[in-house]
Amino acid sequence: MVSRVIPVDPFDLVIFGGTGDLAQRKILPGLFRRFCAGQMPHEAKIIGAARSDIDADGYRDLIRAAIAKFGGEQACGDAQLDAFLARLNYVTIDAKGEKGWADLQKLMAGKGRVEAYYFSVAPSLFGDLAERLQKWGMADSQARIVVEKPFGRDLETARTLNNTLAAFFEERQIYRIDHYLGKETVQNLMAVRFGNMLFEPLWNSQYVDHIQITVAETVGVGGRGEYYDKSGAMRDMVQNHLMQLLCLIAMEPPARFDPDAVRDEKLKVIRALDPVENHHIARGQYQAEPCNEAENPGYRTAVGDPRSRTESFIAMKIHISNWRWAGTPFYIRTGKRMSSRASEITVVFKDTPHSIFGEEAGRHRNVLSIRLQPNEGITLGVTIKEPGPGGMRLIDVPLDMTFADALGSEADDHVDAYERLIMDVIRGNQTLFMRGDEVEAAWTWTDPIIKGWEARHDVPKPYDSGSDGPTDSSEMMRRDGRSWRKGSNEDV
Ligand code: NAD
Numbered sequence: 001m002v003s004r005v006i007p008v009d010p011f012d013l014v015i016f017g018g019t020g021d022l023a024q025r026k027i028l029p030g031l032f033r034r035f036c037a038g039q040m041p042h043e044a045k046i047i048g049a050a051r052s053d054i055d056a057d058g059y060r061d062l063i064r065a066a067i068a069k070f071g072g073e074q075a076c077g078d079a080q081l082d083a084f085l086a087r088l089n090y091v092t093i094d095a096k097g098e099k100g101w102a103d104l105q106k107l108m109a110g111k112g113r114v115e116a117y118y119f120s121v122a123p124s125l126f127g128d129l130a131e132r133l134q135k136w137g138m139a140d141s142q143a144r145i146v147v148e149k150p151f152g153r154d155l156e157t158a159r160t161l162n163n164t165l166a167a168f169f170e171e172r173q174i175y176r177i178d179h180y181l182g183k184e185t186v187q188n189l190m191a192v193r194f195g196n197m198l199f200e201p202l203w204n205s206q207y208v209d210h211i212q213i214t215v216a217e218t219v220g221v222g223g224r225g226e227y228y229d230k231s232g233a234m235r236d237m238v239q240n241h242l243m244q245l246l247c248l249i250a251m252e253p254p255a256r257f258d259p260d261a262v263r264d265e266k267l268k269v270i271r272a273l274d275p276v277e278n279h280h281i282a283r284g285q286y287q288a289e290p291c292n293e294a295e296n297p298g299y300r301t302a303v304g305d306p307r308s309r310t311e312s313f314i315a316m317k318i319h320i321s322n323w324r325w326a327g328t329p330f331y332i333r334t335g336k337r338m339s340s341r342a343s344e345i346t347v348v349f350k351d352t353p354h355s356i357f358g359e360e361a362g363r364h365r366n367v368l369s370i371r372l373q374p375n376e377g378i379t380l381g382v383t384i385k386e387p388g389p390g391g392m393r394l395i396d397v398p399l400d401m402t403f404a405d406a407l408g409s410e411a412d413d414h415v416d417a418y419e420r421l422i423m424d425v426i427r428g429n430q431t432l433f434m435r436g437d438e439v440e441a442a443w444t445w446t447d448p449i450i451k452g453w454e455a456r457h458d459v460p461k462p463y464d465s466g467s468d469g470p471t472d473s474s475e476m477m478r479r480d481g482r483s484w485r486k487g488s489n490e491d492v
Pocket of ligand 1: 119
């Protein structure tokens, strides 16, 4: 199979924060891979804009080194790299002052083509950037802005941010990134649900016992301790990434795969979420790795606060009050320093209404697992007869579609989430970006839960590094007669 690459229109992309970590690790290596793939037209221009006092050549050197480090295996040779770097320019700019804006304006003047401004800076600078783009005549009706997470830390701050951006740009010009939506498997989730007749009739509380969403990391907070301790797993992961996954699993079929049709349906899911009772939540903080405390300290040491009450793990049982899902719980969990790195959605179907094979055949359930990482793919567990003589014994076997096996080299060409999302910005397609009302609805649901912890001074339970979180999490499942899936690679 040969993948089709459709070049985008010529564009000017300004990356505010173009010298920062995200720009170096994700944005520019991603753009280089799109250049190698032939998707970026030769007239495309990329302008780094940041505080560092370097010139365009200095910027090219910085990005050459970043691509060598983070560009991935698909990098396509020195000549291509030189050609890509020749498209880069740089301005030293102050988001809060006047320095550099006249230079940027000159670079952007009067080209009449797609103009995109990526705000890869702290959210506290979003308003300053928007205001100065307007002041310097760059916020015209064709301009697009891309804003990074976190989008607020509660409903009030998110609303303020939305209002600030709305003062300068229309909603159709604002692209709020949630890079989970750019992942290949996440989009495949929609293809599987809405492109096949097989699943949709069963996709409801009549046939689905429960759904699990797990996003587990083996790493700790690393160098992000200070930032992380102000947010925690709920703000950093649940309010955005896990919420988006839940929406895509639970939403009604949109009439069309277009931005507002998809986002309207996601919004309805968020608005139908029940408040979560405290005994349906497990919060935890990882402990130091025994015998390796210096390298892998516990959470409180890592963030430098021996009394921190921020969670590095959370598991919750969520109910969606609508006709499709009433009675089917969604269990979600995410955490750091867990036993394995895995992002997976598991749909556990109900038992057959009656077993014609008798009690001894045991209980067998169909389980659909959608793996986001590692080994992106989809597995459906089906029940068959165990081969050989000796009566009717049943076993579960996986129908496995690991993308790398099924699609060969095409799967190896998987586009990183950031590459896809930036190209979508250039194409003007907002389907995989969060709308302002969606973000506010997500905070409306999250806020009372966080405020409850704060009011009660809740302390997360300790859990061992390399475990599956605090015992409260497995206990929550056990009370419901269920258990967390071990992961489709190990257990179908
Ligand atoms: P960073 O601290 O590494 O880089 C910040 C950039 O902003 C630098 O280029 C700096 O020069 C520029 N900057 C700072 N103050 C400025 C000013 N007054 N005027 C102009 N430029 C200024 O930050 P980062 O890790 O690259 O993160 C950038 C944004 O992306 C943040 O909103 C962050 O929350 C978000 N984000 C980062 C990651 C990541 O992996 N790094 C992941 C998700 C989201």
